Amino acid sequence: MECVIRNGTVVTASDSTPADVGIEGGKITHIGQGLGPAAREIDASGQYLFPGGVDVHTHVDIELMGHRSVDDFYSGTVAAACGGVTTIVDYALPEAGQSIQGSVDAWEEKARDKSIIDYGIHPVILEPTQQIIDEMADAIAEGHTSFKLFMIGMARFDELAADYLKVMAQAGKHGALTNIHAEDQCLIGYLCEQMTTEGKLGPKHFPDSRPRESEGLAVQRAISMAKYAEAPIYLVHLSCEEALAPIRQARAHGQIIYGETRPLYLHLSRERFEEPDAERYVGWPPLREASQMQVMWDGLRNDNLQTVATDHCGWNLAQKKAGKTVDELLPGMSNLETLIPMLYSEGVSQGKLSLNRFVEVSATNPAKLFGLYPQKGTLAVGSDADIVIFDPRKAVTIRHRNMHSRADYELYEGFEITGWPTHTLSRGEVIVENGTVLGNAGRGKLLKRKRFTPL
Ligand SMILES: [Zn+2]
Numbered sequence: 001m002e003c004v005i006r007n008g009t010v011v012t013a014s015d016s017t018p019a020d021v022g023i024e025g026g027k028i029t030h031i032g033q034g035l036g037p038a039a040r041e042i043d044a045s046g047q048y049l050f051p052g053g054v055d056v057h058t059h060v061d062i063e064l065m066g067h068r069s070v071d072d073f074y075s076g077t078v079a080a081a082c083g084g085v086t087t088i089v090d091y092a093l094p095e096a097g098q099s100i101q102g103s104v105d106a107w108e109e110k111a112r113d114k115s116i117i118d119y120g121i122h123p124v125i126l127e128p129t130q131q132i133i134d135e136m137a138d139a140i141a142e143g144h145t146s147f148k149l150f151m152i153g154m155a156r157f158d159e160l161a162a163d164y165l166k167v168m169a170q171a172g173k174h175g176a177l178t179n180i181h182a183e184d185q186c187l188i189g190y191l192c193e194q195m196t197t198e199g200k201l202g203p204k205h206f207p208d209s210r211p212r213e214s215e216g217l218a219v220q221r222a223i224s225m226a227k228y229a230e231a232p233i234y235l236v237h238l239s240c241e242e243a244l245a246p247i248r249q250a251r252a253h254g255q256i257i258y259g260e261t262r263p264l265y266l267h268l269s270r271e272r273f274e275e276p277d278a279e280r281y282v283g284w285p286p287l288r289e290a291s292q293m294q295v296m297w298d299g300l301r302n303d304n305l306q307t308v309a310t311d312h313c314g315w316n317l318a319q320k321k322a323g324k325t326v327d328e329l330l331p332g333m334s335n336l337e338t339l340i341p342m343l344y345s346e347g348v349s350q351g352k353l354s355l356n357r358f359v360e361v362s363a364t365n366p367a368k369l370f371g372l373y374p375q376k377g378t379l380a381v382g383s384d385a386d387i388v389i390f391d392p393r394k395a396v397t398i399r400h401r402n403m404h405s406r407a408d409y410e411l412y413e414g415f416e417i418t419g420w421p422t423h424t425l426s427r428g429e430v431i432v433e434n435g436t437v438l439g440n441a442g443r444g445k446l447l448k449r450k451r452f453t454p455l
Pocket of ligand 1 (some may be wrong): 059
């Protein structure tokens, strides 16, 4: 065998088993006791073996509101790998008038020579014309089996809702999942205008410009649209009870709906907007009241939510501080490197998630929902050897200086956590070992994904 990882505990969504793992040709070929010798031996005594994290919501290298994000597919995927994420699915934003294939090609061009981990692409639809709807089947056949819709101003959703409904229906018909950013533009637009008129500027006022009701309202609308489109939907970055309640109800009635949350809403709350330089916390939707953090953990535990994904988008603080009015504040932040360790430390160590549920929401469910399972998202014979060897006792103080994103600040600066990867393997290759990056730029491959099947 090429490589054996010995004496660790192999953790999947269903089991935790002491076992050795054998690797050949980039795949897991053996899981069992006392495997024979291998060219490379790694001792994982006292450590867990997790399937590499699958982060299905990233914006590694984008332009937004006149700013270019600071990461590219090298720094972004190095940050991912250092934190134990071995697959990302990034959103391809089209330029005006661009075809779906054009936007996918442009994205692959950015990633191809840079990514150190495998990556998929979700096409974003910002112009729901008949021509774009006609192109969807080809994109799905090419392995891009999910699309993103924004219910906000940048996508002119309120104006074009009837056309977006057709997009959802087309996705459902051809076996793709529709990902939806659910916030109600009518409420947000009204509140932002009012706050600007009243001189309520800056991050302190930001959470009131996009209230929980705006998220709840949009989620309810998306659910009803999806019902009549007969299409499965996946609601991204949910932050509050108002979003979770209608999903719970619709799922109980048999509708095929999934919910994602984001580390932000598990680890931070809106009091952060009282701090200096609070622009660093701005995301869409905003941080909520502290009570909502528990709601999100409960949602993950009881399957009201199925996944955690970062919405990673690295900016420098000067970019975050450039906007003045509440609607000019630049959303997003670097988050890929801390996704897995923070979820383990705050979730598993604190008793909020079981070890197996942690693997399920960070790797298995996202891989299944987005057509990557069982190649990604589990540890099984035949799966890609995307493996994180994780030391659950390693004490780490999170510091910007140790992070690999090019963002010039760290969201969780000073947080003390327990647990960090010692090795990250991608298709059998050790790409990070004890903090040293060994994987080369461009080794990551574009993933062609299978059609959607329900969990
Ligand atoms: Zn996003």
